Amino acid sequence: LxxxxxxxxxxxxxxxxxxxxxxxxxxxxxxxxxxxxxxxxxxxxxxxxxxxxxxxxxxxxxxxxxxxxxxxxxxxxxxxxxxxxxxxxxxxxxxxxxxxxxxxxxxxxxxxxxxxxxxxxxxxxxxxxxxxxxxxxxxxxxxxxxxxxxxxxxxxxxxxxxxxxxxxxxxxxxxxxxxxxxxxNKRGTKKHNLTSKGNVICDAGLPMHKDGKQYFDSYIKQKFCCPFRTSKDDSLCPCKHDKYFNGKKNRGCVKYITIGTDYRSSINxxxxxxxxxxxxxxxxxxxxxxxxxxxxxxxxxxxxxxxxxxxxxxxxxx
CATH class of the missing domain: 3.30.420.10 (Ribonuclease H-like superfamily/Ribonuclease H)
Incomplete structure (x- = not known):
């Protein structure tokens, strides 16, 4: 050889x-x-x-x-x-x-x-x-x-x-x-707890309210707001969240869920x-x-x- x-x-x-x-x-x-x-x-x-x-x-x-x-x-x-x-x-x-x-x-x-x-x-x-x-x-x-x-x-x-x-x-x-x-591959996406109707559950365990959508090319962002966002009662938030006392007109947490509209998101x-x-x-x-x-x-x-x-x-x- x-x-x-x-x-x-x-x-x-x-x-x-x-x-x-x-x-x-x-x-x-x-x-x-x-x-x-x-x-x-x-x-x-x-x-x-x-x-x-x-x-x-x-x-x-x-x-x-x-x-x-x-x-x-x-x-x-x-x-x-x-x-x-x-x-x-x-x-x-x-x-x-x-x-x-x-x-x-x-x-x-x-x-x-x-x-x-x-x-x-x-x-x-x-x-x-x-x-x-x-x-x-x-x-x-x-x-x-x-x-x-x-x-x-x-x-x-x-x-x-x-x-x-x-x-x-x-x-x-x-x-x-x-x-x-x-x-x-979820790549670190946040996982929210949802109600049977698809509403996000906040840190205090309350279902949040839908508050409009933002439309993009391949996805939609659904906005959720605090159920007491217009309330003036400081005692309503069970967990006394910092954002509930933000001093703004619309108080409380805001969360988003991304809804895909492209082919990748449509696959079951x-x-x-x-x-x-x-x-x-x-x-x-x-x-x-x-x-x-x-x-x-x-x-x-x-x-x-x-x-x-x-x-x-x-x-x-x-």
């Missing part, structure tokens, strides 16, 4: 477009044979850790997960966050803090985004990015790129909360003419139909598990072109 350096140069210098063409030909052949179609499409991403000591949990380097201290062994990798729960969007700030109560971990490396046939469990397309690329901002790009050679018009696109956004829903519905089955995620289609997303989890068995979750090369080529070869093998 040739030496390791020969393989290393080959995998680094080979253009990924050649491997992508091989994978496209495989997918098109499977499509013609009826093994793959575009009816149910599942999208997911999995982390690929860079080959650097900073990803070793036994490493005690100072500031090993600081943006200002990138690893010298792999200059292409970026700092990312991996979490087992996508109920919240995680964003890195300059001081590398993350506002989330979920279990997560920092890592230096890349991400591999995979589009699968949710029935056969076979990959259709894959893309490798650095770890700092957010899934929610990348979905339209990978769907549009795949749609150029594998038609996704009318497809049911299935994805987890990490891909939830108005832009992604509108692209699937109005550009691809398909349907989005993406779990809702509690319906049996939505849950049945969304359950097909587990096929992506199964495929990711098979792909990781090829030892692709840990990079053994130290540049993005080599990582990208090895990832594509892994998908071609599967």
């Amino acid at each position: 040739p030496s390791y350096s020969v393989f290393r140069r080959f995998i680094k210098n080979l253009s990924n477009s050649f491997l992508k063409e091989i994978m496209k030909n495989q997918v098109n052949i499977l499509k013609d044979l009826g093994f793959i179609d575009n009816k149910f499409i599942s999208v997911d991403a999995t982390p690929v850790k860079a080959n650097t000591k900073f990803n070793n949990p036994k490493s005690f380097s100072n500031n090993k997960f600081s943006k200002n201290n990138p690893p010298s062994s792999d200059k292409d990798c970026k700092l990312g966050v991996h979490t087992a729960n996508n109920s919240m969007n995680l964003h890195l700030s300059e001081d590398k803090t993350v506002n989330s109560k979920k279990n997560y971990e920092f890592y230096w490396g890349y991400k591999n985004h995979v589009i699968c046939d949710a029935i056969s469990g076979l990959p259709i397309a894959e893309f490798t990015t650095t770890a700092d690329v957010n899934e929610v901002s990348n979905l339209t790009e990978i769907l549009a790129s795949t749609n150029e050679w594998f038609p996704l018009e009318g497809s049911y696109i299935i994805a987890d909360k990490g891909y939830d956004s108005k832009q992604n829903h509108d692209f699937i519905r109005y550009t691809l003419k398909g349907h989005a089955f993406i779990a809702l 995620r509690d319906s049996i139909f939505f849950k049945k289609i969304y359950s097909l997303r587990t096929e992506s989890e199964r495929y990711n598990s098979r792909w990781k068995n090829l030892n692709t979750e840990q990079a053994y090369v130290r540049n993005i072109n080599s990582v990208t080529n090895l990832n594509t070869i892994g998908h071609i093998c599967l």
Whole structure:
């Protein structure tokens, strides 16, 4: 066999477009044979850790997960966050803090985004990015790129909360003419206690009164006011709220509820139909598990072109 350096140069210098063409030909052949179609499409991403000591949990380097201290062994990798729960969007700030109560971990490396046939469990397309690329901002790009050679018009696109956004829903519905089955990401929205008629319950436990609406392009803000806002009696508020004694003509609390009017807000995620289609997303989890068995979750090369080529070869093998 040739030496390791020969393989290393080959995998680094080979253009990924050649491997992508091989994978496209495989997918098109499977499509013609009826093994793959575009009816149910599942999208997911999995982390690929860079080959650097900073990803070793036994490493005690100072500031090993600081943006200002990138690893010298792999200059292409970026700092990312991996979490087992996508109920919240995680964003890195300059001081590398993350506002989330979920279990997560920092890592230096890349991400591999995979589009699968949710029935056969076979990959259709894959893309490798650095770890700092957010899934929610990348979905339209990978769907549009795949749609150029594998038609996704009318497809049911299935994805987890990490891909939830108005832009992604509108692209699937109005550009691809398909349907989005993406779990809702509340992104820190306030949860109000409501009465059976939909009125907000204030801090004192009283139902608030509706007080007009504000209309915007894709949502409506319903305003609620204190039931005693015009009263002059200081003893009516059970909790003696500070805003009840604001000295203004209209006293008391004011709360708002946002009512979406776009496609994303119109989806009934509690319906049996939505849950049945969304359950097909587990096929992506199964495929990711098979792909990781090829030892692709840990990079053994130290540049993005080599990582990208090895990832594509892994998908071609599967």
